[in-house]
Amino acid sequence: NAGVMQNPRHLVRRRGQEARLRCSPMKGHSHVYWYRQLPEEGLKFMVYLQKENIIDESGMPKERFSAEFPKEGPSILRIQQVVRGDSAAYFCASSPSGTLGEKLFFGSGTQLSVL
Amino acid sequence: SQQGEEDPQALSIQEGENATMNCSYKTSINNLQWYRQNSGRGLVHLILIRSNEREKHSGRLRVTLDTSKKSSSLLITASRAADTASYFCATVPTGGGNKLTFGTGTQLKVEL
Numbered sequence: 588n589a590g591v592m593q594n595p596r597h598l599v600r601r602r603g604q605e606a607r608l609r610c611s612p613m614k615g616h617s618h619v620y621w622y623r624q625l626p627e628e629g630l631k632f633m634v635y636l637q638k639e640n641i642i643d644e645s646g647m648p649k650e651r652f653s654a655e656f657p658k659e660g661p662s663i664l665r666i667q668q669v670v671r672g673d674s675a676a677y678f679c680a681s682s683p684s685g686t687l688g689e690k691l692f693f694g695s696g697t698q699l700s701v702l
Numbered sequence: 703s704q705q706g707e708e709d710p711q712a713l714s715i716q717e718g719e720n721a722t723m724n725c726s727y728k729t730s731i732n733n734l735q736w737y738r739q740n741s742g743r744g745l746v747h748l749i750l751i752r753s754n755e756r757e758k759h760s761g762r763l764r765v766t767l768d769t770s771k772k773s774s775s776l777l778i779t780a781s782r783a784a785d786t787a788s789y790f791c792a793t794v795p796t797g798g799g800n801k802l803t804f805g806t807g808t809q810l811k812v813e814l
Binding site: 591593622642688690694 | 732733735737742743744745746747750790794799801802803804805806807
């Protein structure tokens with residue numbers, strides 16, 4: 588069973604460019620969560636999606652950030668016009684049913700560096 | 703502010719010793735989970751304890767939950783160098799939707 592796959596593993600962007608982070612959930616999982624982690628800190632919730640639906644985006648900045656989880660293909664976290672403060676590790680997690688409080692399966696993350 | 707805060711922030715012990723990490727949270731919860739993160743990697747789920755449970759075991763792990771004090775502890779017995787990692791507690795606050803909220807973590811270093 589392949590786990591949660593994230594790519595790229597590392598992404599370097601210059602200020603003002605766009606960053607696209609991809610996440611393929613575990614097979615059979617239809618719920619995806621995105622988290623951001625700054626150095627020496629815990630994970631901060633960004634957004635929770637099901638196939639074709641955004642369920643909770645309360646942790647995502649209103650501007651420049653967007654997320655989708657289409658019917659086919661991976662979930663995408665998109666950051667437009669990146670700034671240095673966007674530099675962080677972005678983790679995706681998936682779960683099979685979205686049952687309240689079920690455990691999450693995490694990918695290895697994408698380390699975004701903004702120059 | 704963090705829903706969960708771990709204590710201590712960092713812990714260094716010798717192989718074979720026990721490691722205890724504590725987590726405090728602010729609101730009522732449905733359950734509390736502990737995760738481990740190796741450097742540069744994603745989080746791995748360790749154990750889940752429900753709000754109506756007081757203690758749970760899994761291998762060398764023992765988790766306790768005190769809902770009256772809004773706190774939990776994770777005990778790793780007979781630690782190994784491979785246990786070196788950051789440990790996070792995570793909660794689903796009651797009425798908080800389905801988003802798992804993580805604490806700030808304890809960095810555990812187990813030395814040979």
